[in-house]
Amino acid sequence: MTDQANISPAAGLRAALRTLVRPVAVVTAAHAGQRYAMAATAFCEVSMDPPSMLVCINRANATHSAVAAGADLCLNLLAADQADISQRCGGGVAAEERFAVGDWRIAAEGPPRLADACASIVLRPASIVDHATHAVVIGEVVDVWQRGLSSPLGFHDGSYLFPLAHAAINLVAQSARLGEAGAMQDGYLMLDVMRAFYWFDEGLQSALRARGWEAVSRSQSMTFANIALGVRRPADLARNLGITRQGVSKMLQEMVERDWIVIEPDPTDKRASIVAFSEKSRQLRADALEILGKIDAALGERIGSKALDALRTTLARDWGPPPEIPEPAAQ
Template sequence: MMFPSQNCAEGLRGALRSLVRPVAVVTAAHAGRNHAMAATAFCEVSMDPPSMLVCINRLNATHLAVSEGADVCLNLLAEDQREISRRCGGGVVPEERFEVGDWVLGPGGPPRLADACASILLRPGRIVDHATHAVVIGEVVDVALRDDRRPLGFHDGAYLFPLAGAALNLVAQSALLGEAGSMTDGFLMLDVMRAFYWFDEGLQSALRARGWEAVSRSQSMAFANIALGVRRPIDLARNLGITRQGVSKMLQEMVDREWIVIEPDPTDGRASVVAFSDKSQQLRADALEILSRIDQELGERLGRKTVDALRATLGRDWGPPPEISALPSAQ
């Protein structure tokens, strides 16, 4: 369904959040210091000569290095490198960004991540300043490629986790083979994912029917985490699989809508905590009432005892996630 957007910036953010995008860390070395920033705004420009572009915020220290002639390295992250993205997206101070990951550091070039999906060395040829960012167009002068790594994906403000990615691939492959119906057998994770989406779609649909502005799935999960007592932005970022920069943007949108407030952390003067605003009381009351009615409807459809047993099972302590060993090598 198409609908007009009254705010182009908000509409663009929503459109881009719907895309699944790869994640990279852009690095540069200048004046004896190494710089790193997480990025999703990059793409190829030409194959003759090979060239790419990357967009860099002009307030970022990496921009200063590039503007003064430094080469840059575009490190395409693998699915198990979310922590590197979080650190380089603002999760830690710049001096600590290279403490995680197999970084190749040395004179004569920008830092390179040895176990990335690929590391692409760019020699900037043109820099175009536009509003808050600079578009850096560079010639590709070297590529280090790993064919045994799967890329890290980003969608709707969150990372695509490896297990979720594997599940989605299973579903896609089964659909291709005409066996999608069989995916409900034997994969509890897919059943839980499907159930979550079912609940969330029902909640969002009912909220819209009552006149509330659209709530993204990430914001819905943020509400749930805050209700469970997770109040520090860095902890929200970790639970939602979002960079600190990404969660800051999402929380600011929620502040602008007067759903939450951000206050100083009473236990740590350097940190902040998130709390529900007074104006969010009606939204939360409506959400709780809707969820209660969804539970009631589900009980009528499946039987109250069945739903109660399901809740009891999901509420039990399952212990830590199992450590599944690699399959033995074929003899």
């Protein structure tokens, strides 16, 4: 068990919540001729009599001003293929531009509704409780639209979870271990590379925990790798990791609280910031590199040093840009 004594309650809570799979929604409102949209994962049902839900909204978010003025809000539950909508509404995009993607229905009165969401729930605020940085908005349900059976978009460990793809990747990784991969092992290099990544990552994480390091999530591990490769701006990290700027900001803050990284002003742009390794992370990185070296050595003993060298040489080569696959000819 990892020693949690030196972790602050806030950092511990963030780490605990990252283990949950959460649904993703876009909360919308309209007030005084202005439309608002924000991505959210902090919402849940409160009562069925009367039907009501709560949504947590940061009071610094523009959407809060509309709700505080009495505007209804719409909780649009996103489908698995709508991560781009969540990203647009997660920050960094102008208010009206957030509605440029998706089938939005704009009524003369009431909040914008996403017609192709899994479901859209209109809430009329009944109670607003301010606590610290956020407002807890409890709203009574006044209308519900449901598209039908569709897979929801999930958020886990700082990144979007695409249910079908995630299940397929895990199936490939587990089936290889159980010897039940069947046809999935035949001719698909991408799946072989995916299995190899899981194999290395599980060995690395297990060894780090054995040395007493706090749990490092895969997203955090990939963040370390990006920083080591020179990707240091939060916006670039968010793009490479496939998560929102808000999501990467929360993850970076957790890493700062654990004293793994520091966030500094960008010397080339006073409006931006960059991420750098902290002194504490020096030992973490040293341990990780030592462990990876031992994993490499163990793999060489299993498959032979020549095969390992050939594999490393092949993967290190410049493969050029991905090929353009032509569409099949019309029948």
